[in-house]
Amino acid sequence: MYDVIVIGAGPxxxxxxxxxxxxxxxVLMIERGAPGGQxxxxxxxxxxxxxxxxxxxxLAYKMYESVEKFGTENAYGIVMDIKDQGTYKEVIxxxxxxxxxxxxIATGCEHRKLGVKGEEEFAGRGVSxxxxxxxxxxxxxxxxxIGGGDSAVxxxxxxxxxxxxxxxVHRRDELRAQKIIQDRAFANEKISFEWDSILEEITGNDMVVTGSRLRNVKTNEIKExxxxxxxxxxxxxxLTEPFKNAGILNSEGWVQTDQEMQTAIPGVFAVGDVREKTLRQITTAVGDGGIAGQEAYKYIETLDK
Known part of the structure; x- marks a missing residue:
């Protein structure tokens, strides 16, 4: 019986x-890969x-060294489900x-991939x-x-x-972003648009991206x-598939918490990119983690009384 089980070893x-x-x-920290996440x-x-x-x-290694120093146990595992048993929880x-x-819960998220040719090959070498x-x-x-929503614009x-x-590059003839954001983009002299277009392929040499192939969805014209x-x-x-039956996710699959990182289940917290939030950065993940670690301590104190 551990006091705290952390699922995920990102920041x-x-x-x-x-x-x-x-x-x-x-503390037990369960991770399905190398500590550090993204x-x-x-x-x-x-x-x-x-x-x-x-x-x-x-940076991942430096963080991991700090964690090891205070006795956190580490385990490799692919989490399938969690169960609330009242005074204790189970991680299956x-x-x-x-x-x-x-x-x-600190399982994070992943960027949705387009799955086009060259995307994986040039990740970190021009694809971001x-x-x-x-x-x-x-x-x-x-x-x-690539994209036409708030984040893209x-x-x-x-x-x-x-x-x-x-x-x-947007597959429609108008953006989906909020109008105030659109106005800023249209007023920016450095921004231009490829309407009704999708990315078909990312091209380059052995080292970096040098070009892309676009296709117009209305005319099927290919443009280099x-x-x-x-x-x-x-x-x-x-990355919340294991928690889909726990009653802690919103309609889009993100974990909902309050400012103390507490979910709808007492004693179950969530931190970092897996949360419903606006800014997903290492700094915000670290802040979430510090709060949850302290709140877990406070929660356990109430169990002992």
Whole structure:
């Protein structure tokens, strides 16, 4: 019986484990891959306080070292379900079931992929899903942004502070973003549009992206476009399949919490990108984790009284 079971070892999960273990709680952290989450897929991080620049895997390792120092146990596992048994919870994995007084869900999310040719091959070499993370690497470059919703248009506007030109590619003839965001994009001299178009293929050399192939959905005309980078914003998918029957998800599959990271189940918390929230960054994940680790301690104190 653990005091805290953390599901996921990204920045949110590791911070939650750190705060809980520092409070002298017994903590188990379950991860299906290497600790670090999406940091392991990020070449360089320039927006984390205390570092001018740090490699994603290096920051992940530093966080993991801190967690280990205070006695957190680690286990590999693919979580299938969680059960609320009242005074304790169960985390059911493929090969084993764990019991804990509290659960902290930190499974994160993943960017929805288009599945086009070249997307996987050039990931991190011109294909990105985060303007805040990677925009500064594309100074004076020509970029494509795929999508027409709030995130796509907002990120396109953000990218104009670095890029020489940003082309928004949208499958319809009008944007889906809020009007105020659209107005900002239309007024920005660096932004142009490819309407009624979808991305068919991302092309490049052995090192980086050099172009893309677009198809007009109305005429089927193929257009070759030169570009130095492709930013894809067609949505995010929460990694919440194991919790679909727990009654803690919203209609889109994100975990709902209050400001203390508490879900609808007492003693079950959620942190980081898996939460229903607006900004998904390492810094916000760390903040969530610190709160949940402390709130788990407070919750366990009420059980002991």
């Amino acid at each position: 949110a999960g590791m911070t939650a484990a750190l705060y809980a273990s520092r409070s002298n709680l017994s 940091m392991n897929n990020t070449a360089e991080i320039e927006n984390y306080p205390g570092f001018d620049l740090i490699m994603g895997p290096d 994995c493929e090969e084993q079931t764990y019991q804990g007084k509290t659960i902290i 899903y985060c303007a805040v993370c990677d925009g500064a690497f594309f100074r004076n470059k020509r970029l494509l942004v 907002e990120e396109a506007i953000y990218l104009t502070q670095f890029a020489s030109e940003v082309v928004i 476009v030169e570009t130095d980078g492709v930013f894809i914003y067609v949505g995010l998918d929460p």
